[in-house]
Amino acid sequence: SQTIHQWPATLVQPVGSPLSLECTVEGTSNPNLYWYRQAAGRGLQLLFYSVGIGQISSEVPQNLSASRPQDRQFILSSKKLLLSDSGFYLCAWSPSWGGSRGNEQFFGPGTRLTVL
Amino acid sequence: AQSVTQLDSHVSVSEGTPVLLRCNYSSSYSPSLFWYVQHPNKGLQLLLKYTSAATLVKGINGFEAEFKKSETSFHLTKPSAHMSDAAEYFCVVSDGSGGYQKVTFGTGTKLQVIP
Numbered sequence: 001s002q003t004i005h006q007w008p009a010t011l012v013q014p015v016g017s018p019l020s021l022e023c024t025v026e027g028t029s030n031p032n033l034y035w036y037r038q039a040a041g042r043g044l045q046l047l048f049y050s051v052g053i054g055q056i057s058s059e060v061p062q063n064l065s066a067s068r069p070q071d072r073q074f075i076l077s078s079k080k081l082l083l084s085d086s087g088f089y090l091c092a093w094s095p096s097w098g099g100s101r102g103n104e105q106f107f108g109p110g111t112r113l114t115v116l
Numbered sequence: 117a118q119s120v121t122q123l124d125s126h127v128s129v130s131e132g133t134p135v136l137l138r139c140n141y142s143s144s145y146s147p148s149l150f151w152y153v154q155h156p157n158k159g160l161q162l163l164l165k166y167t168s169a170a171t172l173v174k175g176i177n178g179f180e181a182e183f184k185k186s187e188t189s190f191h192l193t194k195p196s197a198h199m200s201d202a203a204e205y206f207c208v209v210s211d212g213s214g215g216y217q218k219v220t221f222g223t224g225t226k227l228q229v230i231p
Contacts, residue, residue: 006159033142041224042223043206043221043222043224044160044206044221046219088157090159090160092160104150104162104165105162105219106162107152107161108159109158109159110157110158110159111155
């Protein structure tokens with residue numbers, strides 16, 4: 001079976017510090033990978049998605065970047081955090097092949113980031 | 117283009133009474149529709165999905181939803197609320213059928229269950 005991991009679970013960082021959040025998927029190959037941010041009282045905003053190693057697409061301009069150094073590893077980074085980067089960050093994967101399960105996304109447990 | 121509207125940001129029900137969470141969508145293609153549940157500080161869990169098969173979809177924990185194309189709705193229901201149902205629920209629309217799926221999330225409905 002497939003599992004998705006995120007770490008850390010919670011993080012408190014000062015403004016201007018760097019950020020690295022990691023997401024890994026097990027039990028599948030060549031997944032589509034996604035980073036979402038959920039701000040308090042708002043829905044999920046898609047930040048980045050990736051359909052393969054080294055292939056990153058950004059949905060919105062922001063202070064963050066993403067990388068996919070391995071097939072099942074997705075990293076969210078920032079060089080200098082802003083207060084507005086606070087939120088709940090969720091990683092998700094979906095199968096890249098077709099079929100009835102082809103467009104379902106599976107979510108990780110999330111990382112709660114607080115920027116002070 | 118696709119969009120999804122969750123008509124209620126908060127819903128409060130008494131334990132043992134029916135639950136109705138409303139969702140309307142728009143999509144240029146035949147959409148797939150999903151309901152996810154999120155408990156506090158947790159990831160999202162899929163409750164059920166519609167992918168152009170039966171219009172009445174049954175999910176986990178006694179939830180079900182009916183796809184009504186004429187009304188562009190996909191409301192989530194449960195006959196009898198349980199305390200453990202208290203959570204936030206997201207309606208999601210997707211017009212992908214494989215590969216990268218463009219999905220759009222609703223803004224969520226927080227369900228409160230009163231003992």
